[in-house]
Amino acid sequence: xxxxxxxxxxxxxxxxxxxxxxxxxxxxxxxxxxxxxxxxxxxxxxxxxxxxxxxxxxxxxxxxxxxxxxxxxxxxxxxxxxxxxxxxxxxxxxxxxxxxxxxxxxxxxxxxxxxxxxxxxxxxxxxxxxxxxxxxxxxxxxxxxxxxxxxxxxxxxxxxxxxxxxxxxxxxxxxxxxxxxxxxxxxxxxxxxxxxxxxxxxxxxxxxxxxxxxxxxxxxxxxxxxxxxxxxxxxxxxxxxxxxxxxxxxxxxxxxxxxxxxxxxxxxxxxxxxxxxxxxxxxxxxxxxxxxxxxxxxxxxxxxxxxxxx
Amino acid sequence: xxxxxxxxxxxxxxxxxxxxxxxxxxxxxxxxxxxxxxxxxxxxxxxxxxxxxxxxxxxxxxxxxxxxxxxxxxxxxxxxxxxxxxxxxxxxxxxxxxxxxxxxxxxxxxxxxxxxxxxxxxxxxxxxxxxxxxxxxxxxxxxxxxxxxxxxxxxxxxxxxxxxxxxxxxxxxxxxxxxxxxxxxxxxxxxxxxxxxxxxxxxxxxxxxxxxxxxxxxxxxxxxxxxxxxxxxxxxxxxxxxxxxxxxxxxxxxxxxxxxxxxxxxxxxxxxxxxxxxxxxxxxxxxxxxxxxxxxxxxxxxxxxxxxxxxxxxxxxxxxxxxxxxxxxxxxxxxxxxxxxxxxxxxxxxxxxxxxxxxxxxxxxxxxxxxxxxxxxxxxxxxxxxxxxxxxxxxxxxxxxxxxxxxxxxxxxxxxxxxxxxxxxxxxxxxxxxxxxxxxxxxxxxxxxxxxxxxxxxxxxxxxxxxxxx
Numbered sequence: 001x002x003x004x005x006x007x008x009x010x011x012x013x014x015x016x017x018x019x020x021x022x023x024x025x026x027x028x029x030x031x032x033x034x035x036x037x038x039x040x041x042x043x044x045x046x047x048x049x050x051x052x053x054x055x056x057x058x059x060x061x062x063x064x065x066x067x068x069x070x071x072x073x074x075x076x077x078x079x080x081x082x083x084x085x086x087x088x089x090x091x092x093x094x095x096x097x098x099x100x101x102x103x104x105x106x107x108x109x110x111x112x113x114x115x116x117x118x119x120x121x122x123x124x125x126x127x128x129x130x131x132x133x134x135x136x137x138x139x140x141x142x143x144x145x146x147x148x149x150x151x152x153x154x155x156x157x158x159x160x161x162x163x164x165x166x167x168x169x170x171x172x173x174x175x176x177x178x179x180x181x182x183x184x185x186x187x188x189x190x191x192x193x194x195x196x197x198x199x200x201x202x203x204x205x206x207x208x209x210x211x212x213x214x215x216x217x218x219x220x221x222x223x224x225x226x227x228x229x230x231x232x233x234x235x236x237x238x239x240x241x242x243x244x245x246x247x248x249x250x251x252x253x254x255x256x257x258x259x260x261x262x263x264x265x266x267x268x269x270x271x272x273x274x275x276x277x278x279x280x281x282x283x284x285x286x287x288x289x290x291x292x293x294x295x296x297x298x299x300x301x302x303x304x305x306x307x308x309x310x
Numbered sequence: 311x312x313x314x315x316x317x318x319x320x321x322x323x324x325x326x327x328x329x330x331x332x333x334x335x336x337x338x339x340x341x342x343x344x345x346x347x348x349x350x351x352x353x354x355x356x357x358x359x360x361x362x363x364x365x366x367x368x369x370x371x372x373x374x375x376x377x378x379x380x381x382x383x384x385x386x387x388x389x390x391x392x393x394x395x396x397x398x399x400x401x402x403x404x405x406x407x408x409x410x411x412x413x414x415x416x417x418x419x420x421x422x423x424x425x426x427x428x429x430x431x432x433x434x435x436x437x438x439x440x441x442x443x444x445x446x447x448x449x450x451x452x453x454x455x456x457x458x459x460x461x462x463x464x465x466x467x468x469x470x471x472x473x474x475x476x477x478x479x480x481x482x483x484x485x486x487x488x489x490x491x492x493x494x495x496x497x498x499x500x501x502x503x504x505x506x507x508x509x510x511x512x513x514x515x516x517x518x519x520x521x522x523x524x525x526x527x528x529x530x531x532x533x534x535x536x537x538x539x540x541x542x543x544x545x546x547x548x549x550x551x552x553x554x555x556x557x558x559x560x561x562x563x564x565x566x567x568x569x570x571x572x573x574x575x576x577x578x579x580x581x582x583x584x585x586x587x588x589x590x591x592x593x594x595x596x597x598x599x600x601x602x603x604x605x606x607x608x609x610x611x612x613x614x615x616x617x618x619x620x621x622x623x624x625x626x627x628x629x630x631x632x633x634x635x636x637x638x639x640x641x642x643x644x645x646x647x648x649x650x651x652x653x654x655x656x657x658x659x660x661x662x663x664x665x666x667x668x669x670x671x672x673x674x675x676x677x678x679x680x681x682x683x684x685x686x687x688x689x690x691x692x693x694x695x696x697x698x699x700x701x702x703x704x705x706x707x708x709x710x711x712x713x714x715x716x717x718x719x720x721x722x723x724x725x726x727x728x729x730x731x732x733x734x735x736x737x738x739x740x741x742x743x744x745x746x747x748x749x750x751x752x753x754x755x756x757x758x759x760x761x762x763x764x765x766x767x768x769x770x771x772x773x774x775x776x777x778x779x780x
Binding site for chain 1: 315316319320499500522713714715720721748750751753754757758761765766768
């Protein structure tokens with residue numbers, strides 16, 4: 001190896017390549033060291049194993065609150081103790097995640113652990129984020145939530161092309177690439193006036209145009225059903241919350257059928273009394289007041305269910 | 311399968327790994343399979359079109375090489391032109407002319423019921439049709455020898471690096487390279503890598519990150535825009551289309567270089583041109599040369615007096631505009647460039663040499679020409695004639711600075727300015743591979759910058775190459 005490097009160093013372009021490669025390695029190592037300081041979300045992702053460890057250490061059945069920023073902003077963990085007084089509560093809500101990320105979290109952090117018992121999983125979602133058709137983000141899967149060996153069965157984690165698998169593997173091995181969105185957003189927010197707001201607006205418009213022009217999709221839930229089956233076999237009640245958002249979306253029939261079959265408990269919070277335009281803090285997320293209203297409703301529903309179960 | 315996708319790079323890695331292990335004939339067979347796989351990845355049905363066009367032009371070329379009778383030779387080349395233009399006309403222009411014909415009938419008071427065919431435009435048809443057609447014309451003119459066999463000719467037509475968006479290679483340049491054994495030369499790797507990294511950066515980092523700004527400004531109704539926003543939208547489009555198309559050409563060159571085959575430069579810093587004729591020697595060079603050799607010169611070029619020269623220029627540019635697509639905005643774009651070429655000839659501006667010692671004159675000429683080019687881009691990008699005229703009206707009357715203007719200007723500066731500064735140095739050095747002749751630290755810093763931008767600033771949504779639609 002060293003001989004090859006020293007031979008390459010003798011050629012001028014070999015030196016160029018070695019210097020560029022060195023720059024990439026240094027930035028990779030640096031990012032691995034400082035990444036939890038880059039954003040609150042990355043710090044949260046890094047603390048997920050320790051949150052799970054803490055829940056397992058109590059040796060009591062835990063309540064796991066899972067989702068993305070909709071759930072993070074929409075539901076507070078502390079008030080849930082009223083509905084789950086005896087066991088620990090772990091809130092795992094990394095930003096920008098969807099079914100495929102949640103599946104990896106559950107597979108590797110919950111189902112793989114014999115020492116952890118989860119009696120209730122509360123999973124917040126919106127639109128069709130639990131469906132098989134949800135677009136995975138191979139980078140976040142590869143770098144943050146899955147393991148490299150998951151790429152051996154790409155379909156099981158939503159990857160359906162060589163391109164997806166390549167991105168998954170590259171993100172898993174190269175930190176600057178995996179964290180590019182965070183780095184980009186931080187950098188451009190400093191340099192570009194109103195970057196976050198105007199980019200978010202452009203994305204919303206682009207997504208709306210795509211939705212309007214594209215054919216209406218059929219949504220299926222085979223992967224989610226299999227996961228819910230596994231969780232139930234472990235004694236976990238799977239509670240799904242259709243979260244309120246600005247605008248409307250439908251709950252797919254297949255998901256309702258899972259509720260009717262008793263595999264999951266579906267709580268439809270899309271139209272919650274007291275939740276209107278005024279309690280949203282931005283285009284998508286609930287503010288403090290909205291969070292209080294929604295959490296109260298969830299606590300009430302969970303308590304009613306546990307009373308009914310007794 | 312697009313160059314800015316992982317699928318392409320996996321595909322190319324497999325091709326390259328096999329390529330240098332094969333003898334010459336095996337390499338050509340591999341290139342043919344790769345070309346058809348690459349093209350069929352979009353839609354396998356298009357392969358029949360590619361194959362048919364290849365077979366017709368091969369046999370036309372074959373017989374042209376054997377026949378001496380001028381009439382028969384002419385009949386053969388006309389057959390090739392008719393077949394190629396029929397394909398192009400049907401797939402690209404049928405819908406346009408049928409709609410226009412229907413409109414004319416409606417204006418005349420008729421109620422036409424013209425059947426509408428939902429024709430899918432085969433990707434890159436304009437590129438390979440022109441390349442294949444040029445071959446038969448060149449054989450007819452005895453500028454090139456016929457391909458010795460169908461395999462090699464099929465490789466020439468379907469050579470995947472430049473199949474769907476050029477450069478439109480001429481047979482006398484590409485065919486001999488396909489026919490002869492390739493050797494991996496010292497410097498091929500560095501040159502190829504340089505083209506690939508810069509090309510990807512132009513496409514992925516610059517063009518695709520400016521695309522949302524351009525789309526926003528051209529999607530919003532004109533009444534909701536300010537003149538400054540229009541100006542920035544057009545500037546962003548000028549950079550986007552340059553980054554997109556020259557980026558593709560650059561990647562194609564790099565990929566081809568790694569296979570030991572040289573492709574032509576399709577762009578040479580066009581935005582530093584000081585006149586329309588210089589612009590067309592720097593922008594989409596392979597199409598400009600094609601139009602010059604197979605349209606402008608046969609029409610008489612500048613040999614039949616000034617008036618005929620102007621007519622020839624205008625006709626060439628109108629057809630050049632129409633080559634890009636079946637829409638009146640493309641025709642207007644072509645007419646605008648035709649008018650510019652004529653106007654500069656009338657005024658007698660000569661920018662053929664470097665204006666040593668007159669940097670301010672040169673700077674003024676460059677800025678003026680870039681402004682003219684941007685007006686042309688406005689027609690090119692606009693969805694309709696009304697939108698283009700509305701935007702030009704705003705450009706002349708409204709200079710209000712909005713928060714979106716600030717956002718767009720900052721994005722433009724962040725993504726485009728470093729590239730334009732770099733290109734300025736390349737333009738000044740008159741050496742397209744300038745970077746490879748600089749000290750190691752400068753090469754490392756520049757390549758490091760492009761690599762870092764590629765890793766970090768991949769756009770939020772992947773965009774296809776704009777020129778695929780042409």
